[in-house]
Amino acid sequence: METYSIQKALNNNVLIATDNNGNEVILIGRGIGFGASAGELIQQEKIEKLFVLNDPEEQEQYKQLLTSLDEDTLKVLISAVEMIQAQANRSLNEHIHVALTDHLVFAVNRMRRGMAIRNPFLLETKALYPNEYKIAAEVTAMVNKQLSVALPEGEIGFIALHIHSALVNKNVRDVTRHSELIVQLVDMIEAQLAINIDKNSIDYMRLIRHLHFTIERVVRGERVAEPKKITLLLKSEYPVCYNLAWKLIKVMQQSLQKEIYEAEAVYLTLHLQRIQAKVEE
Numbered sequence: 001m002e003t004y005s006i007q008k009a010l011n012n013n014v015l016i017a018t019d020n021n022g023n024e025v026i027l028i029g030r031g032i033g034f035g036a037s038a039g040e041l042i043q044q045e046k047i048e049k050l051f052v053l054n055d056p057e058e059q060e061q062y063k064q065l066l067t068s069l070d071e072d073t074l075k076v077l078i079s080a081v082e083m084i085q086a087q088a089n090r091s092l093n094e095h096i097h098v099a100l101t102d103h104l105v106f107a108v109n110r111m112r113r114g115m116a117i118r119n120p121f122l123l124e125t126k127a128l129y130p131n132e133y134k135i136a137a138e139v140t141a142m143v144n145k146q147l148s149v150a151l152p153e154g155e156i157g158f159i160a161l162h163i164h165s166a167l168v169n170k171n172v173r174d175v176t177r178h179s180e181l182i183v184q185l186v187d188m189i190e191a192q193l194a195i196n197i198d199k200n201s202i203d204y205m206r207l208i209r210h211l212h213f214t215i216e217r218v219v220r221g222e223r224v225a226e227p228k229k230i231t232l233l234l235k236s237e238y239p240v241c242y243n244l245a246w247k248l249i250k251v252m253q254q255s256l257q258k259e260i261y262e263a264e265a266v267y268l269t270l271h272l273q274r275i276q277a278k279v280e281e
Helices: 056-067 071-088 095-112 122-128 130-147 153-168 172-193 202-220 228-237 239-256 262-280
Strands: 004-011 014-018 024-028 049-051
Touching: 004 024, 004 056, 014 056, 024 056, 056 095, 071 095, 071 130, 071 153, 095 130, 095 153, 122 130, 122 153, 122 172, 122 202, 130 153, 153 172, 172 202, 172 239, 172 262, 202 239, 202 262, 228 239, 228 262, 239 262
Parallel strands: none
Antiparallel strands: 004 014, 014 024, 024 049
């Protein structure tokens, strides 16, 4: 049976210990740290949760977070990560323990003071990451119920971004930056074509997914086939949409600092033309 040697107690419910192989672990359990002394062995039945974070910086940040939480909040936030793991049925980047816990603590404290933050790319997040959004909605409902708060729908979007970040091993800042870029591109499209796109329409969802996949291809350096005959046709038949496509691409290039191939303008023009045609119907 695995035994754990206590290093120190962070509070009454959290211990830092080492396992049989000398790895540092975080142990969580009701009253587990009360009266605990360094060097003692902890009984297995007292341990409710165990975390091993491989990155020393993540480990240190997580320990600092845990010391600031009361028992009820601690249990709910740990349950939130466990719910995500179970629902996603895939491995999560361990950074979610720190990033999501920190975000939720901040969000809950904000709401208790009556300070809500608007999510400027909620609809885009919902369309781009529907599975993550569904899980995030369940997490939000659980947190609201267990902690007697009322996190708004915008928080579902923020939590969904954290989930997506952990699933694809991307920094949440990069995921957020790409979402912000998509919102900026949509604003440009509406301004240039003098239209208001229905944000709940299928065409809008297709557009932002296309923009998202374009950004992903550019970041990975992937090249799509260039249909030269279609290029010539689009230039002559839909000059406004074709020129707009290139303006959007230049914004992407500046933001991502990556080369974007001409074929991307062709496919983007097709999406823009479809949206413009729908508005003119």
